[in-house]
Amino acid sequence: MKERMYCINTTSWISLRFVVSLVVFIGVMSLLGVVLVSPDYFDTGEMSYQKMWLSRMAVVFAICSLFSLSINDRKRDRFYSSVVWSLILLGGVEAIWGLGQIYGQVGSHHSLFALTGSFYNPGPYSGYLAMVFPVCLGEWLLLKDKANREWIEQGKYYVSLGVILLIICVLPAGMSRSAWLATVVSGLWVYGAHYSWGTRLRKIVKKYKKRVFLVAVIGGVVVSASGYALFFLxxxxxxxxxxxxxxxxxxxxxxxxxxxxxxxxxxxxxxxxxxxxxxxxxxxxxxxxxxxxxxxFNEYLQVAVEQGIPFLLVVLFVISFGLWKGVTEKRFSICGGVISVLIFACFSYPMQIPGFAVAFYFLLAACIVGRSRFYMLLFTVMITLWGTFYWNHNWYDACKRWSSCKMLYKIGAYQAAKEGYESLYSELNSNGAFLFEYGHCLHKLKDYESSTKILEEAIVYCNDPMVLNIIGKNYQAEGEYGKAEGWLIRSTHRLPNRIYPYYLLAKLYAEPGYRQLEKLKSIAEIVLTKEPKVQSTAVKEMREEVKKLVVSLNNNEENSN
Incomplete structure (x- = not known):
């Protein structure tokens, strides 16, 4: 009887542990799975749907996490396993998605690129695969070294190997040098850490100092040559x-x-x-x-610009602590993923994409949390606060309405578009692209004063020199030529490879109320001789118009003399 009761209790405990593991996996997957959600850019360039999804799924994760914390079982590192296998499965889906795009069976999310996965362009997509690669490699190496694998371990072995091969097939097509570098370095690190290369290398260095020096020199030359080739690619x-x-x-x-x-x-x-x-x-x-x-295109510089160098140092300290903790606990797979993102972040913007950013946060948390209930609770609170922020600052509905206004704007129905922009202003007044469209719409309606006011707000959120150009045109239309000149000169400084602001200056200097022949001749020479970044019909038309202006003013000057 006692044996039967013991078996029932044991079975119940095993079932409970399985349920808890499944709940944790669902919680982790609900957030990491946001990467598969369509970018849903509408026509506005926003990822508002991903942010809305994150805010909702943060609640799911919090519930699952709190449920797991209520079960006192320190024998399993459920959170770590859930993060690892969620990323491996998602990486496999992304790689298959990419293969479908390469073979033309699946549409991409960008008109200029065939390969984007679930992302908007190949860069972040390749970076995501580069992040998953060392995670797969680390798990595959662990399973490979196991002599007697259970059936579930055998399945994991083949899944991790399959995802590795899929990533290797897709990654070269992304043409992302930073992703290639991240993959190679993180992969070598995981492989070396797994087989204790550090200890072996120290022994080799002591025994063969001269040979090691020669190999190091040759290796340095090879690395330099590879870097040079990648640069000029x-x-x-x-x-x-x-x-x-x-x-x-x-x-x-x-x-x-x-x-x-x-x-x-x-x-x-x-x-x-x-x-x-x-x-x-x-x-x-x-x-x-x-x-x-x-x-x-460098997350460390981006953080320093926006939050200052001291904040950057704090961020680097937290990441360093996470890596130290992960290496100490021999969580090499996850540490490899973190290292990959850190390398990729030197050349791209992974933290600006919600689905990519949340994956990195979970990688770092998996290095630190382990079986600690305190760290798990702290991370749950942080994710909940992050989700709450997105819940309260979500532009999804506003972006859908903006998309409709944009259609009116594109077809020239400016009055109707203006009414839509006015209704959206209170929600989207910190979005540079929206403010530019609104301001340009007002310019087209000849409401120059209001247009200038909106565009001066846009400058804070948008560095496109077209904002400066339109402000200059507003002032010119109002007869404030000195102010117009100042704004247009600023535009030529902000992006000197554009011919358009020089063309606008030439027209300004030809204005009857602000005629300046010498300045016009100087600017006209720039318009006529400057090599544009992209040759187009518009450039030819601007040059023809400037030629006519110069000829006309020269003729007028000769006649007056």
Missing amino acids: KADSANGRLLMWKVTSVAIAEKPLMGYGSNGFTYAYGRAQEKYFANANYSETEELVAGSPEYA
Whole structure:
């Protein structure tokens, strides 16, 4: 009788443990699975649907997490296993999704790229696969070394191996050098940590010092040559990143302690690039590759710009603590994923994508939490607060209405579009793209004063020089030529490879009330001789119009003499 009762209790306990493990997995998967949710950009470039999904799923995760914490079982690291296998399964889905796009069976989310997975472009998609790769590799190595695998372990062995092979097939097609680098470095680290390469290398160095030095020199040459080849694989892109980092560093130097605040990067970068090119101490290559980026393409610089260097140091300390904890507990798979993201974050913007950011937070938490109920509770509270923020600051419904207004704006129904923009202003008044459209719509309706007011707000959230151009045109239309000139000159400094602001200046200098022939001739020469970033019909038309202006004014001057 006692034996029967013992068997029943044991079976019940095993069933309860299985239920708890399943609940934790559901909670983790509900949040990490947001990466599969369609970006739902509408026509507005927003990821509001992912943010809305995160806010709802944060509640699911909190409930699942609190339920698991109510069961006192320290024998299993459920959270770690759930994060690992959620990412492996999601990575497999993403890789299959990418293969379908390569073979034309699945549509991409960007008109210019065939391969995007569930993301908007190949860069973050490749970075996500690079993050999953070391996680798969670490788990596969652990299972590979097991002599007698149970049936479920055998299944995990083949699943992890299959995902590794799928990622290897898809990743080269993404053409993301940063993702390749992250994959190679993190993969080597996981493999080396698993087989204790550090200990072996120290023994080899002691025994074969001269040979090791020679191998190190050859390795250094190979790495340098590979870096050189990767740089020139897409040289313009690489030069563009270097310019972005240089300009971002200038912005950081102006406010190193407190930064410019959340979402302050675009304003800080726009002003810094304006000052940089205004000094005229730049190369032709820098002028050619300059753009109006939304992100720094380096998460460390982005954090320093927005929150200041002290905050960046705190963030790096937390990440370092997480890695130290993970390595100490020999959670090499998860640590490999963190390392991959840290490398990828040097060249891209993974933390600006909700689905990618939440995956990194869970990786870091899996390094730290372990079987600690306190750390798990703390992480649950943090995720709940994050979800609450997105719940209270979600633009999904507003973006759907904005998409309708945008259609009216595109077809020239500006009065109808204006009414829609007015109703949305209170919700989207911190969105640079929305404010630009609203301001430009008012410009088209010749409400120049209101247009200027809205566009001056847009400058804080948008570094596109078109904002400056429209403000200049507003002032010109109102007869305030001096102010118009100032704004248009700022536009030429912000992005000197664009011909349009020079063309607008030429028209300004030809205005009867502000006629300045010498300045017109100087600007006209720039318009006629400057090599545009992209040749187009619009450039040809602007040049023809400027030629006519110069000829007309010269004829008028000769006749007056």
